[in-house]
Amino acid sequence: MKMYQGRQQVDRRVSRKQPGTTLKTVAIALAGVAMIILIGFSGWFYYMLAKLPKVDRLADYKPPIVTQVLGDDGSLVGEFFLERRTVVPVDKIPRKLIQAFVAAEDSNFFQHKGIDYFGIVRAAIKNVISMRKKEGASTITQQVAKSMLLTSEKSYSRKIKEAILASRMEKKLSKDEILYIYLNQIYLGAGAYGVQLAAETYFGKGVDQLNLAEIAMLAGLPKAPNSYSPIKHMDKAKERQNYVLERMVKEGYITEAEATHARSTVIAIKPLKKVNSEQSAYFLEQIRIQLEAKYGEERLYKEGLKIYTTMNAEMQKGAFESVQRGLKEVDKRQGFRGPLKYLAESEVDQFCKQVEDGIDGPSLRQGSTYQGVVTKIDTGRGDLTVRVGERTGTLTRKNMGWAGKVALAESFGKPDEKGKGLSLGAVIEVSVQTPDANRAGAIFALDQTPLAQAAIVAIDPRTGGVKALVGGYDFKKSQFNRAIQAKRNPGSAFKPIIYSAALEKGLTAATIFEDSPVEYDSGKEKAWKPKNYDNIYRGNVTMREALTNSINVVSVKILEQIGVNAAIETAKKLGITSPLDANLTLALGSSSLTPLELTTAYATLASGGYRPTPYFVTKVTDSEGKILEEVPTPRIPVFNSSTSAVNITASSSGLLTTTPAANPLDPVPVMSPETAYIITNLMESVVTSGTGQRARALGRPVAGKTGTTNDMKDAWFIGFVPQLVAGVWVGYDQEKSLGAGGSGGQAAAPIWTEFMQKALAGMPIEDFKAPPNVTFALIDPRTGLIAREGSEGAVTECFISGTEPSSAGE
Structure with a gap:
């Protein structure tokens, strides 16, 4: 019994010690964990201290500075910055x-x-x-x-x-x-x-x-x-x-x-004129690519360079606006495609909030286009209430007339199966005719973003300086620069090159060709039969009449007579670098070119046979004004009726001064001034009485040529005055017909004409001056021979001296 009791006492003693031992163990463990955490934190803290950036460099604070892009008059036209x-x-x-x-x-x-x-x-x-x-x-x-x-x-x-x-x-x-x-x-x-x-x-x-x-x-x-x-x-x-x-x-x-x-104190919000990079985006992107390759991204975006360019700010603005307006007109001729989408009633507020966040001013800008939501429909009058962000305005039936008959429904959802009708919640594009006052009362017109694209490039033919360039409708949606990168068939806009080659080969503006059906062995089962655009055949015509009316068959016959290789050689001299088809289809513009190439070729004609090199940048300086590069103004070939060509440059004051210095950008003589003048004179007829008559609206001497390819997939107009040459292309990126009104004269020429009206405003009217070796004579356009004074139907024609035709009866 005692032994048993003794064991119980021992057991009780052990039992009394156990809780203390456990707490001690836990305490030791917690202390260990705390020590590990402390050591870990200390290690992390000292590691963090060692890795912290040095503040010393802040003493020489040099933040990223805006690189400024300047136009030809020193005005700010763009910026590059982070x-x-x-x-x-x-x-x-x-x-x-x-x-x-x-x-x-x-x-x-x-x-x-x-x-x-x-x-x-x-x-x-x-x-x-x-x-x-x-x-x-x-x-x-x-x-x-x-x-x-x-x-x-x-x-x-x-x-x-x-x-x-x-x-x-x-x-x-x-x-x-x-x-x-x-x-x-x-x-x-x-x-x-x-x-x-x-x-x-x-x-x-x-x-x-x-x-x-x-x-x-x-x-x-x-x-x-x-x-x-x-x-x-x-x-x-x-x-x-x-x-x-x-x-x-x-x-x-x-x-x-x-x-x-x-x-x-009244606060007046008067921001300095903000650079509209949207209208210059394609031009700026072209120089960005050039300069980033030369100076590097770091320097271009952070070091405050000054880039002086050939761009004329007003011309660039005019080019942008003309492309936008012209494409909308082309697009509207194809009809209304319907709303962008239909919103449920619960989605309207959120959508409008997103639109409001993108509006950068207290009111809507006149002429600008916005996305709006139809919030009320007057089915009787046909007027709509449209909400744009937090603003409301009216879209009258009159201001959507171009869309034709459009189904209207005073409910949410699609009002017709095709999804072209307008209902509550319909999201549409509207342009502002009258801005809103106090976020209400704007007057809208129905609009839609064009699907077709366009390009325009304008060059000073005496220097090669690119004055304006637009490569598409909206740079934010597509950075593909169609003015420089898109290769498209020029159609009849290539014909002046064929005619230039013919003049170089000894033909004259009075040379007679028969406009009649013809066929050629194409090496296939079916012979090639070139046709005139209007399917009319005129019999005997002069080269002038053939170019004026853009007669396809005669152009092919001219190419056949002078040889394809002669035409290709002339094209290359004029500045065409793309591969050309070595066959008779070349006469109809079957080989793809860029707008810049074709405009350069026309600039060679405008400059009297001197091929300019298109360029964009004239000077680059660093943030302290040190010149990093500078391009001397290329020498300008100038002709008048009493002297031969001389080379002069434009001084900073705008006056012309002679200079003997060589410049790799100087225009290169590649064609006789006589040939250049005569082909220019022929293209004046295209404007005065041919396919390019829309350009007559300039009210000054103009030379130009339209171009329309098969199925109206491409529309062109290239034209010039002595001071400026411009080329316009219109078409879809994925080739398809432009539809009704898609010819060069209807789709491209209006854009060209609007641009040139703006670009030439304030410029003096100049004539194309004939070189001294060009003569004028009366001819009979039915025979191409010299006509007597007073002969019925006689017309004045120009010739290189010594190439005049004989008189009738000789």
Whole structure:
């Protein structure tokens, strides 16, 4: 029994020790884990310190600067940038502006050492009271550290890094140096980085010209630049401005009287003329490709280069507008394709919010096109109420007349099986005829984005400088540059090259050819029978009449007579580099060319036989004005009726001066001036009485030629005056017929004519001057022979001296 009791006592003793042992073990384990965590954190912390970026480089702050692209008159026509910024020294920034940003963003900036501990406590209390994060506590120094040295990730580790770097920055940099970085680095909305560019963007003035009201409005932007934008939300911008003014009064930077005056100051949004990169996009992309290959991406986008180009800003604007308007006319002739989509009633508000976010001003721009939603239909009158973002307007039946009869339904959903009808919730494109007032009352016209494409290129024939270039309807939707990259059949627009070769071979404008059906062995079962476009055969015609009326059969017969190789040789001399078909179909433009190639060939004719080299860039300088490259102005061959060709250049004043210096871009003589003049004279007849009569609207001497390919897949018009040559192509990327009105004279010539009317506005009217070796004589167009004075039907024809035909009866 005793033994048994003894064992019980031992067991009880062991039982009493067990809980303490367990707790001790747990404590030791927890201490071990804590030690591991501490060691791990310490290791991570020291590793993080070692990996933190150096703040020393901020002492030599060089942010990305906008590279500017300038037109031929020095005006700004484009920009290349990663961040759109203009750097301004801190001593050029008004003290009031510095105080405004400090008051609004970091009131203790001049007292703290990078971290505002009092601000952290204050923000924490406010956030606890409001039960949500309502206020942050990052100092200006921390914001600079985040912007310049860290990523924008949201994590505790980044906040720790930010605080450490801020402390380091305060030891390395003065307060003014930190402010210099901050005020030039900060994003202030509307694509503007830094206070200088923001001042220009919103108020059209330099930062040193801002008044207190404008200063307070700028200082209110960092919290939410888009939400407080004075361009889009002036009411919210004024609220934020008032907050900044209150903070400035509280900090003692201004008096209450100054704040009151600033509140009552009328804010005028007068941004400097913004670069319309949309209208210049294809031109800019061409030079971007060239210069990025030469200077590298880093230098082009960050180092503030100045790129001087051949672009004429007004011509470029005119080219863009003419292509847009011309394509819409071509497209509308094919009919209304129906709404872009149909929305359910519950989807309308969200869709309109997305549209509103894309509108960059307080009102809709006249002439611009937007996507709108039909919200009301008057089936009796046929008028529609259309909502564009947060705005409403009226689309009258008259302003959608081009669409023909369209089914209307006062309900949501498709009103017809084909999906071309309009109902509530229908999303359509509308252009603004009368802008909205107070977000209501706009007058719209029905519109639709064209499916066809177009290209236009304009060249100064005396220099080769490309004055304007558009490669498609919308660069944002397609970066394919059809002016330079698209190879399409030129059709009859190639005929002047054939006729030039014929003149070089000794034929004359009075040479007679028989316009009659003909067939050729094609090597296939079926013979090739070229046909005239109008299926009319005119019998004997002169070369002038054949080109004027674009007679296909005669063009083929001319090519047959002079030989295909002669025509190909002439084409290459004129600037055609694409492969050409070595057969008689070449006479009808069967070989694909780019608009730039064909326009260059015409420019050779316009310059009197000198082939220019198209170029885009004249000079490039770095941010300090050092010239990196410069192209001397190519020498210009000039002819008049009493002298032979001389080479001269355009000086900076616009006057012409002689120069003996050689230039690789100088136009190269490839054709006699006599031949160039005569083919130009023949193409004047195309405009005055042939297929290119739309160009007569210019009211000045014009030479040109239309081109239309089989099934109207391609439409062309290339034409020129002595000062400018331009080529227009219209067609679908995936070849198909342009349909009704798709010929060169109907689809391309109107675009060309509208562009040239704008481009030549203010330019003096010039005649095409004949070289001294060109003579004029009366001929009988039925025989091609010299006619007596007063002979019935006689016409004046031009010849190279010595090639005049004989008189009748000789």
